[in-house]
Amino acid sequence: MIGFIVTGHGNFASGITSAVTLVTGIEDGVIACDFDDMSSFESIRTKLEKAVEDLKDYDDIVIFCDLLSGTPFNQALDMKVSSGTDRIHIVYGSNLPLLIEAILAGTNGADMDRINEIVEMAKTSIGKVEDRNVSDEDDF
Numbered sequence: 290m291i292g293f294i295v296t297g298h299g300n301f302a303s304g305i306t307s308a309v310t311l312v313t314g315i316e317d318g319v320i321a322c323d324f325d326d327m328s329s330f331e332s333i334r335t336k337l338e339k340a341v342e343d344l345k346d347y348d349d350i351v352i353f354c355d356l357l358s359g360t361p362f363n364q365a366l367d368m369k370v371s372s373g374t375d376r377i378h379i380v381y382g383s384n385l386p387l388l389i390e391a392i393l394a395g396t397n398g399a400d401m402d403r404i405n406e407i408v409e410m411a412k413t414s415i416g417k418v419e420d421r422n423v424s425d426e427d428d429f
Contacts, residue, residue, distance in 0.1 A: 290318070290346075290347045290348055290349075290395070290398075291318070291347060291348065291349045291350070291351060291395035291396075291399065291400075291401070291404065292318045292319075292320075292344030292347035292349070292350045292351075292395075293318060293319045293320070293350070293351050293352075293353065293388075293391070293392055293395060294319075294320050294321075294322060294337065294340045294341070294344070294350060294351070294352045294353070294365075295309075295319070295320070295321050295322070295352075295353045295383065295388065296321075296322040296323070296324065296333070296336075296337065296352060296353070296354055296355070296361040296362075296365060297323070297324065297354060297355030297356070297359070297361055297383070298324055298355055298356070298359060298360075298361065299323065299324070299325055299326075300323050300325065301323070301355045302321035302322050302323045302324075302355075302361075303321040303323050305321075305383070305385060305388060306319060306320075306321040306388075307321075308385055309385070309388050309389055309392055312385075312389055313389060313392060313393055315392055315393070315396055317396075318344065318347065318392075318395070318396065319392055320340040320343060320344065322336040322337055322340055322361070323336075324360055324361045330360060330364060333360060333361055333364050334364045334367070334368060337352070337361075337364055337365055337368055338368060341368070341372075341377065347376075348376065349376045349377075349378060349400075349401055350376060350377050350378070351378045351379075351380060351391065351395070351401075351404060352365045352369075352377065352378070352379045352380070353380050353381075353383040353387070353388060353391075354379060354380065354381045354382075354383060355381070355382075355383060356381060356382070357381040357382065362379070362381050365377075365379050366379060378401060378404070380408055384411065384414065384415070386411055386414040387407065387408065387411035387414070390407045390410070390411065391404050391407045391408070394407060
């Protein structure tokens with residue numbers, strides 16, 4: 290089984306996790322750790338350590354971060370390194386399609402190879418609608 294922690298700046302974690310729950314109905318094994326303007330480096334680290342402890346019965350734990358090199362990412366990485374465990378995995382640049390797919394897969398028995406495939410697939414979920422006049426006859 291795979292447990293999930295979502296972290297990021299402001300209310301990114303609780304906000305995107307609430308959207309995941311709305312779409313999937315999944316709450317178990319998913320923990321949000323916000324880093325708001327009142328948080329310190331130590332407080333986000335404490336939140337992350339508590340989340341890892343709460344998920345101790347899971348084989349692997351994936352920590353989804355909003356940004357590479359932001360405080361939540363840095364604290365998650367430092368925690369992973371200092372723990373010496375290979376059951377903690379960190380993904381940065383997280384978005385809603387990625388979280389939905391990974392959490393659905395994780396709760397349905399997927400392994401880390403599948404989660405890694407989903408991370409690669411999520412890179413294609415970002416796009417842009419072309420700036421041109423769109424007629425009613427265009428198919429979407």
